[in-house]
Amino acid sequence: MSIEMLNGGGFLFGAGTASTIVGLGWFLLRRILTSLNARNANDNQQVDMLERQEKYIERLEIRLEQLKKESADKDETIREYWATITETKATLQIIQNSQAHLEAQNLSLKQEVKDLTLSNMNLVNQIAGLRQAIEVPR
Numbered sequence: 001m002s003i004e005m006l007n008g009g010g011f012l013f014g015a016g017t018a019s020t021i022v023g024l025g026w027f028l029l030r031r032i033l034t035s036l037n038a039r040n041a042n043d044n045q046q047v048d049m050l051e052r053q054e055k056y057i058e059r060l061e062i063r064l065e066q067l068k069k070e071s072a073d074k075d076e077t078i079r080e081y082w083a084t085i086t087e088t089k090a091t092l093q094i095i096q097n098s099q100a101h102l103e104a105q106n107l108s109l110k111q112e113v114k115d116l117t118l119s120n121m122n123l124v125n126q127i128a129g130l131r132q133a134i135e136v137p138r
Helices: 003-134
Strands: none
Touching: none
16 A cells, blocks of 8 residues: 555544534534524423513412402401491390399389289278268267
8 A cells, every 4th residue: 555545544433433424513512503493492391481470470469469358348247247246235234124123123113003002992992981880870
């Protein structure tokens, strides 16, 4: 083998190696680009999902504020009801105490009426007896 052949063979060997490296580089570049495109698509999907979640969270926050307001309104209504119930109970207690006092007074008055009626009957009997005693026989 001569040096020229080796040089020619070296050129072919070098050209073959270079074309292999270029082909391999092109293949790797396409894989990297494909991978980057896939990651980019995945990132876009994640961004879209995050945007949807943010909108959902905003709707939930609005609903939460509505529920807080409704709860505050209901709490105020309950406080008003309790105030009314407390006032009504106090009024009822006063009425019950007054009724008990009036019932006791009524029993006392009934006894006085019985005593007066009995005293009146005795008085009527005494007057009738006096009339008979004063009466001149006919």
